[in-house]
Amino acid sequence: MRHTIWTLVLLLSPGAFLMARDGNLPRPAPPDTIGAWKLSSPEPQAITAESIFEYMNGAGELYLAYAFRGLDVWRYGHQDTTITVEAYEMDSPEDAFGVLSQDLGGENVGIGQESVYVGGLLRFWQGRWFFRILAETETPESRAAVLELGRALAAQIPAEGRRPKLLERLPREGLTSESIHYFHTHLCLNSLYFFAVENILQLSEQTNAVMGDYHLDPQSASLLIVQYPSTASATIARDSFRGKLLANLAVTPEPIELARLESGEWIGLRLEGCYLVVAFRSRSRDLCERLLKAVILTKRGAQQ
Amino acid sequence: MSDWRQVTRRDFVRDSALAALAAGSVRFSFAAEGDKSLVALVRDEKAIGAGNAVDAATVKKMVEEAVKAVTGESSASAAWKKLIKPDDVVGLVTTTAITPTHAEVVAAVTEGIKAAGVPADRIQEVQRKKDAAAQCTALISIPGLKTHRLTGIGTVLKNYITFGSQPARTFHGENNVKLGSIWLEPTVKGKTRLVLVDALAGAYEGGPQKDPKYVWNYNGLIASTDPVAAETIALKIIMAKRKAVKGEEWEISPAPLCVAAADKEYKLGTSDPAKIALKAIGWEKDILISA
Numbered sequence: 001m002r003h004t005i006w007t008l009v010l011l012l013s014p015g016a017f018l019m020a021r022d023g024n025l026p027r028p029a030p031p032d033t034i035g036a037w038k039l040s041s042p043e044p045q046a047i048t049a050e051s052i053f054e055y056m057n058g059a060g061e062l063y064l065a066y067a068f069r070g071l072d073v074w075r076y077g078h079q080d081t082t083i084t085v086e087a088y089e090m091d092s093p094e095d096a097f098g099v100l101s102q103d104l105g106g107e108n109v110g111i112g113q114e115s116v117y118v119g120g121l122l123r124f125w126q127g128r129w130f131f132r133i134l135a136e137t138e139t140p141e142s143r144a145a146v147l148e149l150g151r152a153l154a155a156q157i158p159a160e161g162r163r164p165k166l167l168e169r170l171p172r173e174g175l176t177s178e179s180i181h182y183f184h185t186h187l188c189l190n191s192l193y194f195f196a197v198e199n200i201l202q203l204s205e206q207t208n209a210v211m212g213d214y215h216l217d218p219q220s221a222s223l224l225i226v227q228y229p230s231t232a233s234a235t236i237a238r239d240s241f242r243g244k245l246l247a248n249l250a251v252t253p254e255p256i257e258l259a260r261l262e263s264g265e266w267i268g269l270r271l272e273g274c275y276l277v278v279a280f281r282s283r284s285r286d287l288c289e290r291l292l293k294a295v296i297l298t299k300r301g302a303q304q
Numbered sequence: 305m306s307d308w309r310q311v312t313r314r315d316f317v318r319d320s321a322l323a324a325l326a327a328g329s330v331r332f333s334f335a336a337e338g339d340k341s342l343v344a345l346v347r348d349e350k351a352i353g354a355g356n357a358v359d360a361a362t363v364k365k366m367v368e369e370a371v372k373a374v375t376g377e378s379s380a381s382a383a384w385k386k387l388i389k390p391d392d393v394v395g396l397v398t399t400t401a402i403t404p405t406h407a408e409v410v411a412a413v414t415e416g417i418k419a420a421g422v423p424a425d426r427i428q429e430v431q432r433k434k435d436a437a438a439q440c441t442a443l444i445s446i447p448g449l450k451t452h453r454l455t456g457i458g459t460v461l462k463n464y465i466t467f468g469s470q471p472a473r474t475f476h477g478e479n480n481v482k483l484g485s486i487w488l489e490p491t492v493k494g495k496t497r498l499v500l501v502d503a504l505a506g507a508y509e510g511g512p513q514k515d516p517k518y519v520w521n522y523n524g525l526i527a528s529t530d531p532v533a534a535e536t537i538a539l540k541i542i543m544a545k546r547k548a549v550k551g552e553e554w555e556i557s558p559a560p561l562c563v564a565a566a567d568k569e570y571k572l573g574t575s576d577p578a579k580i581a582l583k584a585i586g587w588e589k590d591i592l593i594s595a
Contacts, residue, residue, distance in 0.1 A: 053471070053472065053473060056401075056512050056513070057400065057401050057432075057466075057472070057512065058465060058466065058471065058472025058473060059452075059454050059472065059473070059476065059511075059512035060473075061454060061473060061476055062453060062454065062512070102453075103510070103515065105517065106517065118515070118516060118517035119516030119517050119519075120516050121514075121515055121516050132513070134514065134516075137355075137356075138516065186477070187454075187476070187477045190477050190478060190557060190558040191453040191454065191477075191557055191558060192557050193555075193557050194313055194555065194557045194558055194559040195312065195313050196311065196312040196313060197308060197309050197310070197311045197312070197478040197481070197559075197561070198309055198310065198312075198478075200312070244310075244312055245312050245313065245314065261313070261314055262314060263314075
């Protein structure tokens with residue numbers, strides 16, 4: 001029913017739509033002009049999981065680390081300023097949010113289900129789409145055009161899904177909202193924080209992870225929660241992490257395992273069911289312990 | 305490489321694990337001050353003006369100061385002649401992403417190479433043109449100053465990533481430790497006469513895509529014939545900028561293991577600050593690093 005209504009909305013809306021990749025809902029398309037900017041070609045540059053490496057000068061993994069379906073790119077020109085529109089189609093709204101959450105810093109401009117804007121760059125998610133719209137030079141006019149493009153694209157997609165439920169496990173007190181990240185793989189974790197070269201947390205496409213920074217004066221810490229497919233895999237990951245990173249250190253006994261690194265930083269672990277929680281980047285043992293205890297995990301493990 | 309896969313945060317913080325990495329390849333000949341690798345940092349507040357307009361004349365002077373400092377020559381012409389021979393086929397390796405190499409820098413370098421006696425038809429841009437790079441006898445690497453979320457730092461060592469025999473993604477994540485290996489591939493090995501980092505603007509976070517909130521005008525150029533020393537200085541500037549922005553240490557992820565490995569494993573130069581002579585010239589405000 002929702003799709004039927006949505007199809008009607010699309011048919012009644014101005015502007016063109018692109019054929020879907022897989023027979024589902026059409027892909028969004030931006031208008032031919034926006035302010036003084038004109039679209040160089042109505043047909044987007046269509047990027048696939050294979051061609052994204054060429055498009056990004058050899059780097060596409062941070063998108064492929066989520067369930068990536070395809071990318072459409074359009075370019076607008078006006079005088080010397082180019083506006084580039086990128087529409088990333090993901091498998092799920094959670095992953096669309098995940099891509100945005102690689103960096104949530106910026107001005108919330110109220111576009112899509114969540115947006116950030118800084119210096120000519122608008123990033124937002126709507127449904128299972130993530131958008132990135134960049135004006136090479138920011139002026140009042142280009143800012144207005146970028147935001148208008150964002151609104152036009154967001155209007156073509158139903159708002160569906162929401163932030164990953166796992167984020168609700170992060171304790172609220174002291175959490176810096178723009179520090180939140182949602183991801184799956186070691187590559188993403190490694191782009192955010194370096195624990196080890198090796199994938200010692202056994203992250204994969206089958207794991208869900210959230211991370212956030214906490215500031216509880218005068219102390220600070222970060223918290224990572226990983227949801228594994230099973231209790232067994234979570235236990236293996238905990239043992240791997242403990243064995244590789246905490247070897248030869250004094251570690252307090254379960255359920256809250258705390259250790260102090262040579263650098264003076266504290267790391268804490270808590271394993272419960274299919275969840276592994278890590279508190280880190282802190283000079284405070286107390287804060288690590290407090291955060292680990294504050295995480296509320298279901299007793300039924302993976303069921304959320 | 306012996307055991308870089310075993311490196312953890314504890315090792316990296318101690319800065320000890322990479323010191324144990326294996327050795328055994330070629331060391332290039334570098335400009336040096338005593339037994340130290342020389343890195344010139346040239347800055348001018350007039351290099352970038354309102355609206356990020358680049359002052360070409362100022363940039364030309366900065367490039368001249370940089371090559372003079374690196375070579376120890378008193379004139380830019382003599383400096384370029386020391387770096388480039390008239391019969392060289394010269395490839396310019398610029399950056400196109402995040403913080404693209406400014407055209408004004410490329411123009412000043414090209415002019416200098418011409419002054420060394422190389423005709424224009426033997427000077428070409430070779431980034432992403434592996435076959436063309438292979439034909440060159442001399443390379444000038446002119447990367448933009450930047451981080452990269454897939455390699456940690458994305459400035460000097462990564463600038464040759466398209467010349468590798470393996471796809472770029474081979475060097476991403478923890479595998480950034482192997483970036484130095486590309487510099488030993490036949491396409492580029494031993495050809496780099498000068499590394500000139502375009503630090504007029506820098507990106508202290510992000511990558512592979514540009515995010516304007518992390519780009520700042522540094523108004524500088526970093527020059528050296530030691531690519532690792534140049535990268536080390538670039539990294540120190542980026543780290544200092546990150547600390548200035550955040551008010552506390554702000555580590556880069558993934559850890560830029562490539563810098564130490566380029567020194568210890570691939571013998572491309574030095575990453576030891578004690579073995580680098582930094583010569584700062586010009587504008588000192590917000591320099592972020594001390595000579």
